[in-house]
Amino acid sequence: MSLRFHRFDLRLKHTFTIAHDSRDVQPSLIVELRDGPLSGFGEATSNKYYGITLDRMIDDLEGIRGLIESNEWTTAEDLWQLAHASLKDNPFAQCALDEAAHDLVAKRAGKPLYRHWNLDASQNPITDYTIGIDSVDNMVLKMQELPWPLYKIKLGTPDDLAIVQALRQHTDAVFRVDANCAWTADTAIQNALDFKALGVEFIEQPLKADDWEGMKRVVRESVLPVIADESCIVESDVERCAGYFHGINIKLTKCGGLTPARRMIDKARQLGLKVMVGCMNETSVGISAIAQLLPLLDYVDMDGTLLITNDPATGVTFDFGRVIYADENGTGANLILNS
Numbered sequence: 001m002s003l004r005f006h007r008f009d010l011r012l013k014h015t016f017t018i019a020h021d022s023r024d025v026q027p028s029l030i031v032e033l034r035d036g037p038l039s040g041f042g043e044a045t046s047n048k049y050y051g052i053t054l055d056r057m058i059d060d061l062e063g064i065r066g067l068i069e070s071n072e073w074t075t076a077e078d079l080w081q082l083a084h085a086s087l088k089d090n091p092f093a094q095c096a097l098d099e100a101a102h103d104l105v106a107k108r109a110g111k112p113l114y115r116h117w118n119l120d121a122s123q124n125p126i127t128d129y130t131i132g133i134d135s136v137d138n139m140v141l142k143m144q145e146l147p148w149p150l151y152k153i154k155l156g157t158p159d160d161l162a163i164v165q166a167l168r169q170h171t172d173a174v175f176r177v178d179a180n181c182a183w184t185a186d187t188a189i190q191n192a193l194d195f196k197a198l199g200v201e202f203i204e205q206p207l208k209a210d211d212w213e214g215m216k217r218v219v220r221e222s223v224l225p226v227i228a229d230e231s232c233i234v235e236s237d238v239e240r241c242a243g244y245f246h247g248i249n250i251k252l253t254k255c256g257g258l259t260p261a262r263r264m265i266d267k268a269r270q271l272g273l274k275v276m277v278g279c280m281n282e283t284s285v286g287i288s289a290i291a292q293l294l295p296l297l298d299y300v301d302m303d304g305t306l307l308i309t310n311d312p313a314t315g316v317t318f319d320f321g322r323v324i325y326a327d328e329n330g331t332g333a334n335l336i337l338n339s
C-alpha cells in the first residue's frame with residue numbers, strides 16, 4: 001500500500017465572500033491509498049478559519065505514513081481509530097484519509113460503498129444548489145444560471161426579507177436559508193413566519209454558535225425547523241443540540257470523515273434530530289464520498305462540484321437535484337487530471 005498526495009487549486013465559479021474572506025481559488029488536497037491495481041481517494045479543502053493548509057495536512061499525514069501503509073488495519077474504522085491519536089487536531093487530514101480508506105475497502109469488497117454499508121439508495125434526498133450573498137440582481141442571475149428544484153440561499157444581511165421576496169418572483173423552487181449566525185432570536189422567530197409564507201423549508205444556524213439561551217426560545221417559537229451548523233462541528237456537539245435545534249448539518253472535513261459522520265448520524269437519530277450533510281468546495285472526490293451517506297439523510301447540500309470550473313475528478317453527477325452514482329465500486333470517484 002502506498003500513500004500519495006495530489007494538490008489542486010480549484011477555480012470557483014463565483015467569488016466566494018463571507019465576513020473575513022473573499023476568494024476565487026480554493027486549494028484542495030486529494031489523498032490516494034494505492035494498493036496494487038486499486039486506489040482509494042479522499043479529499044479535504046484548505047480552510048483559513050481553522051488554520052488548515054495543504055502543507056499542514058500533508059505534514060500530519062506524513063507523520064503517520066508508516067501506520068497508514070502498514071497492514072495494521074483492515075477496515076476504515078480501524079484506521080480512523082489508529083490515526084486519531086495523531087490527527088485529532090487536524091480533522092481535515094483525518095477526513096481525507098478516512099474517505100480514501102472507505103473507498104479502498106469498498107473497492108476491495110467489489111461494491112459501491114453505500115451497498116457495502118447495506119444502505120438502500122431508492123429514497124435518497126435531492127441536493128440543493130447554493131446562492132451566495134450578492135446584489136439581488138446577481139443572486140437572481142446565479143439562480144437562473146442553473147435551474148434547480150431546491151436552492152439554499154445565504155443570508156445574514158440587513159435586507160434578508162427583501163432578498164427572499166425578490167428571488168421568489170423568479171422561481172417556484174423550494175428554498176432553504178442559511179443565516180450563518182447573523183440573527184437575533186427575535187429576528188429568527190419573525191423571519192421564520194415571513195419565510196414560511198415564501199416557501200422556505202428550514203433555517204440553518206440563525207444565531208451565534210454559542211447562543212444556547214436564544215436557541216432555546218427559537219426552537220420553541222419558530223414556525224420553521226432550525227438546523228445547527230456552526231453549533232455542531234464534532235461528535236460531542238450532537239447531544240448538546242438536542243432541545244435547541246430540530247436537526248444538525250454535518251460537514252465531513254470538520255468532523256473528521258465518514259467514520260465519525262456515521263456515528264453522529266446514529267446519535268442524532270437516537271435524539272430525534274433531523275440530519276443534513278453539507279460540503280465545502282470539494283471536487284468529485286469529496287462530493288462522491290458525501291453521496292454514500294444519502295440514504296441516511298433528510299437533507300443534503302452537496303453542490304461543491306457545481307461551484308467549481310476545473311473539477312480534476314469524476315464521480316457522482318446531478319440531474320436537476322437528483323444525485324446519480326457513478327457506475328463504479330467504492331465512492332465511484334476517479335482522478336482525471338493528475339498533479
Ligand SMILES: [Mg+2]
Binds near residue numbers: 180204
Ligand atoms: Mg451553513
